[in-house]
Amino acid sequence: AQSVAQPEDQVNVAEGNPLTVKCTYSVSGNPYLFWYVQYPNRGLQFLLKYITGDNLVKGSYGFEAEFNKSQTSFHLKKPSALVSDSALYFCAVRDSGTYKYIFGTGTRLKVLA
């Protein structure tokens, strides 16, 4: 069965510092991996995805994520955090053999000025 884990409920980082939000997954086939961001009282917005190709994926707002097959991870990163990056971040996975997306439990990112 497919699953996705976000081990940190919250990540705090100072503005200007690099940030990492962790995600690990489990699928039986090939993984399709996604990151979404949710601002307060809003729907989820797509950030980036990995389907195939380069392991380093660049997305919106300066975010990037690295697909690591051996560690079954897809951590979200940004070289320099902004206060406006503070939000709830969701990792999602879809097994290539299914239609269903599984979302992680979310990680709240707080960027401190």
Place this chain on the structure above:
Amino acid sequence: DTAVSQTPKYLVTQMGNDKSIKCEQNLGHDTMYWYKQDSKKFLKIMFSYNNKELIINETVPNRFSPKSPDKAHLNLHINSLELGDSAVYFCASSQKVAAALFLDTQYFGPGTRLTVL
């Protein structure tokens, strides 16, 4: 130029009532979804329709019934509302890339906050 819209934005109702939430997408997408986000922010898929056909139906009580009159609309009807139904319900859509594959990005609506008293 709203992509995925939901109505109403807020819904407060009594236990036992029947209510509907509407969703419309103007992106020309083939696939639409309903998700439930509980108070702990857990996001779980409930249903997915592709071209008006049900393709995902998670273990959701029969009181929840999706209806897709056309591929741009996916409405959610809930009968006999219970306290545990209180949550934020998100509609989403995506474009089918190839047969039986749903690789593309999901676009989410703003959510409907349902409160059952």
